[in-house]
Amino acid sequence: MNTQKSEKLFEEAKKYIPGGVNSPVRAFKSVGGSPVFIKKGYGSKIEDVDGNEYVEYIGSWGPHLFGHNPEFIKQALLRAVENGTSFGAPTELEVEMAKLISRLVPSVEMVRMVNSGTEATMSAIRAARGFTKREKFIKFEGCYHGHADYFLIKAGSGALTLGVPTSPGVTQGNASDTLVADYNDIESVKKLVSSNKGQVAAVIIEPVAGNMGVVKINESFLKELKTLCEEEGIVLIFDEVMTGFRVAKGGAQEIYGIKPDLSTFGKIIGSGLPVGAFGGRKDIMEMVAPSGPIYQAGTLSGNPLAMSAGYATLSYIKEHPEVYRTLEEKSQYLEEGFRDNLKALSKDYAWNRVGSMMCMFFTEGSVTNFASAVKSDTAMYGKYFHEMLKRGIYLAPAQFEAMFVSTAHTKEDLDRTIKAHYESLKVVI
Numbered sequence: 001m002n003t004q005k006s007e008k009l010f011e012e013a014k015k016y017i018p019g020g021v022n023s024p025v026r027a028f029k030s031v032g033g034s035p036v037f038i039k040k041g042y043g044s045k046i047e048d049v050d051g052n053e054y055v056e057y058i059g060s061w062g063p064h065l066f067g068h069n070p071e072f073i074k075q076a077l078l079r080a081v082e083n084g085t086s087f088g089a090p091t092e093l094e095v096e097m098a099k100l101i102s103r104l105v106p107s108v109e110m111v112r113m114v115n116s117g118t119e120a121t122m123s124a125i126r127a128a129r130g131f132t133k134r135e136k137f138i139k140f141e142g143c144y145h146g147h148a149d150y151f152l153i154k155a156g157s158g159a160l161t162l163g164v165p166t167s168p169g170v171t172q173g174n175a176s177d178t179l180v181a182d183y184n185d186i187e188s189v190k191k192l193v194s195s196n197k198g199q200v201a202a203v204i205i206e207p208v209a210g211n212m213g214v215v216k217i218n219e220s221f222l223k224e225l226k227t228l229c230e231e232e233g234i235v236l237i238f239d240e241v242m243t244g245f246r247v248a249k250g251g252a253q254e255i256y257g258i259k260p261d262l263s264t265f266g267k268i269i270g271s272g273l274p275v276g277a278f279g280g281r282k283d284i285m286e287m288v289a290p291s292g293p294i295y296q297a298g299t300l301s302g303n304p305l306a307m308s309a310g311y312a313t314l315s316y317i318k319e320h321p322e323v324y325r326t327l328e329e330k331s332q333y334l335e336e337g338f339r340d341n342l343k344a345l346s347k348d349y350a351w352n353r354v355g356s357m358m359c360m361f362f363t364e365g366s367v368t369n370f371a372s373a374v375k376s377d378t379a380m381y382g383k384y385f386h387e388m389l390k391r392g393i394y395l396a397p398a399q400f401e402a403m404f405v406s407t408a409h410t411k412e413d414l415d416r417t418i419k420a421h422y423e424s425l426k427v428v429i
């Protein structure tokens, strides 16, 4: 496979951009080799600058529920750009977008648009702190909520992959209000709450973890967490940046029937444009400026270009909820193929899937939390990644990420992926 242009570009990029990329996980650091530079995407495929085509499962790390550049989103963007890109003033589409999010996710009585998942989660924590007048918050080891200082404590995704789950540059002052519990372990949460009585403003959790690989939440744990937060006056925040509109039209909270106090969104609500959002209980959100004193702002928040892509996406989801049945069928088909391969190779690698987000771990037995996830053989994952890449299948260049199926993946794509999965595993194990 010729990747000369990509390699040349990467050398050039490293002179001007830290690590040659604008987000660490893209750099192939944990799988080795140099990243392929992408020229274009269409449906389930991407093409790199050397003309290599891949069936891909990153979907820009989640936004592309309908694959790359679906016609209806492209047309929405082209119509929007005719009227200008951004005004820094209110527009009708922002009202329609807020109403639509609230309709699809009933726990969201009020919502504020921002420009990334990080902005959404950091603003939600600030709202919870302002509302409760408390300072500490609880996150879970291996969960990733973006790169605000106080989240980069035992964080997942790129932070975990690069071995800096607790990042330099995060001050002790900032870190001291971040309490870390174990995913799916209610006792670890109760211990933190009782030793910080009356000081915990919020618990923030990925209701399906997607940043230590995919880890399913234990439903009884989630119910107990909700009860504990209610009893202690703690704001429960579902970070649905990845799961929102991915695992169901109403996100993970629709699947588990648990209403958080606040939710955060990103990825799919921008469909590839920079969009994030946080929202939930009206009594909390009304404290956000300018209706209340909790300050939050953004030059490009709710800009018409990003809103047009997001609104087109969410409108499609509202009109066609059957897309989730299609995604489930395609994802189940892929899972069955992968499981058949593992059986044929007498390998019991852990495989977790919720809807169209999934992950295979190079560790046998189940993966239910951070401690079991990190048992995965990341070196073997790196070899597997490159074997799949050679066969024209582009996966996340890191073990601790999710694989996404889109409505654009055809049966031919899935069969080709299943075949490549078998051949690649045969080489690496």
Ligand code: KE4
Binding pocket: 023, 024, 025, 026, 061, 116, 117, 118, 119, 121, 144, 145, 146, 147, 157, 158, 206, 210, 211, 239, 240, 241, 242, 266, 267, 401, 402
């Ligand atoms: P952004 O600031 O990257 O838009 O969103 C941060 C974020 C917040 N919450 C969850 C649950 C997330 O998954 C993310 C971002 N996800 C990673 C992928 N694991 C983004 C990829 C990257 O960092 O390049």
